[in-house]
Amino acid sequence: xxxxxxxxxxxxxxxxxxxxxxxxxxxxxxxxxxRRAALAALVMSVVIVVTGGAVRLTGSGLGCPTWPxxxxxxxxxxxxxxxxxxxxxxxxxxxxxxxxxxxxxxxxARSQKPYRRSLTLLGWTQFWIVMGNAVLGGIVVLVxxxxxxxxxxxxLSSALIAVATVMWQRTREGDxxxxxxxxxAVQQLxxxxxxxxxLLIAAGTVVTxxxxxxxDSSEVPRMPLDWETVTKLxxxxxxxxxxxxFALWFVLKAxxxxxxxLARTRELFLILLAQxxxxxxQYFTDLPEVLVGAHMFGSCVMWIWVLRVLLxxxxxxDPAPQPSAVPAQEPATSASIAGPR
Numbered sequence: 001x002x003x004x005x006x007x008x009x010x011x012x013x014x015x016x017x018x019x020x021x022x023x024x025x026x027x028x029x030x031x032x033x034x035r036r037a038a039l040a041a042l043v044m045s046v047v048i049v050v051t052g053g054a055v056r057l058t059g060s061g062l063g064c065p066t067w068p069x070x071x072x073x074x075x076x077x078x079x080x081x082x083x084x085x086x087x088x089x090x091x092x093x094x095x096x097x098x099x100x101x102x103x104x105x106x107x108x109a110r111s112q113k114p115y116r117r118s119l120t121l122l123g124w125t126q127f128w129i130v131m132g133n134a135v136l137g138g139i140v141v142l143v144x145x146x147x148x149x150x151x152x153x154x155x156l157s158s159a160l161i162a163v164a165t166v167m168w169q170r171t172r173e174g175d176x177x178x179x180x181x182x183x184x185a186v187q188q189l190x191x192x193x194x195x196x197x198x199l200l201i202a203a204g205t206v207v208t209x210x211x212x213x214x215x216d217s218s219e220v221p222r223m224p225l226d227w228e229t230v231t232k233l234x235x236x237x238x239x240x241x242x243x244x245x246f247a248l249w250f251v252l253k254a255x256x257x258x259x260x261x262l263a264r265t266r267e268l269f270l271i272l273l274a275q276x277x278x279x280x281x282q283y284f285t286d287l288p289e290v291l292v293g294a295h296m297f298g299s300c301v302m303w304i305w306v307l308r309v310l311l312x313x314x315x316x317x318d319p320a321p322q323p324s325a326v327p328a329q330e331p332a333t334s335a336s337i338a339g340p341r
Contacts, residue, residue, distance in 0.1 A: 063088030
């Protein structure tokens with residue numbers, strides 16, 4: 001091992017003033033490390049949604065009845081609170097793991113050479129979404145799992161997944177101006193696909209807010225809507241999304257589009273079919289908790305792939321290096337071709 005350099009007082013003061021700049025000045029991560037850090041943040045953004053769903057489906061939403069403490073007298077769960085308290089407090093602890101993953105992505109992006117401001121901004125955007133959602137999660141508990149706050153909590157988590165997906169994609173691209181790989185008509189079709197996906201996710205939160213899984217065994221308010229009607233609307237939106245995806249795949253084949261958009265669209269179509277099977281099975285089997293949880297996970301994967309389809313429509317290579325100024329040369333002669341004199 002090499003000798004560890006001494007840290008001077010000036011170094012310590014610099015680290016306190018700007019820790020990220022201090023680390024970036026002394027460490028340059030491999031591009032693969034930056035990609036893995038961004039992927040870790042994306043994975044954790046999905047994990048926190050799935051574990052939040054587990055809290056709801058096990059009736060542990062008020063396992064810790066207050067916030068930011070678990071009880072009025074204890075920061076952590078107590079033995080008297082049983083399994084529900086453990087599940088709810090465990091999900092709260094995972095927020096710290098998510099913060100660590102996002103923090104690692106920020107540090108890796110900030111330390112990359114050359115410095116890419118866009119990547120660092122995407123990392124910080126994730127951080128502030130996590131902070132906002134943590135506060136919103138506390139409000140959800142304090143208002144007794146009000147279904148509208150629960151829906152907002154999930155939608156903000158979906159926004160976090162979107163930003164994390166974009167950052168992960170950007171770590172595998174350069175900073176040149178995006179160059180479209182398809183025409184305007186195809187791009188517009190994909191934006192319709194994205195809009196349909198947003199509506200589908202929003203409708204899914206309404207289905208949950210009106211449905212039987214209230215999140216706690218006590219009496220919890222529900223959205224005053226007919227659950228089966230909202231569920232059928234959700235299914236119609238899902239079929240619209242499937243149709244748009246198939247139409248996009250057909251158009252991409254017809255215009256002989258590049259491999260990347262075709263592959264991402266085909267994968268999205270398969271994900272939607274699997275998600276549809278899970279949705280119909282859970283509907284006809286009275287919403288078993290395991291299938292509802294699988295459907296929530298599928299919703300996250302579907303949203304990631306919709307964004308991957310959108311991002312696959314362009315490429316961003318590394319900027320071409322600027323040619324250095326070449327001094328004027330004398331006409332090529334037999335002597336000059338042979339080498340310097």
